[in-house]
Amino acid sequence: MARVAIDLEETVEDPGLTDFSVAGSNASGDFRCADCGYGAVVQQVLPPCPMCQGTVWERREPRAAHSD
Numbered sequence: 595m596a597r598v599a600i601d602l603e604e605t606v607e608d609p610g611l612t613d614f615s616v617a618g619s620n621a622s623g624d625f626r627c628a629d630c631g632y633g634a635v636v637q638q639v640l641p642p643c644p645m646c647q648g649t650v651w652e653r654r655e656p657r658a659a660h661s662d
């Protein structure tokens with residue numbers, strides 16, 4: 595099974611959906627594999643998931659990390 599959805603670079607219309615990025619994209623921050631949930635901190639370029647080889651990452655926004 596190697597079905598890969600790449601149609602995720604379009605702007606997400608539904609404000610309730612999380613931001614997704616694909617491996618190879620320039621990105622930095624906290625990401626989580628959309629497939630297996632593996633968490634990774636990305637510095638420059640999103641890698642394929644080391645756990646499941648997935649290529650779709652879900653951005654984890656650092657909001658609500660600390661309330662003031």
Ligand SMILES: [Zn+2]
Nearest residue numbers: 627630643646
């Ligand atoms: Zn994964």
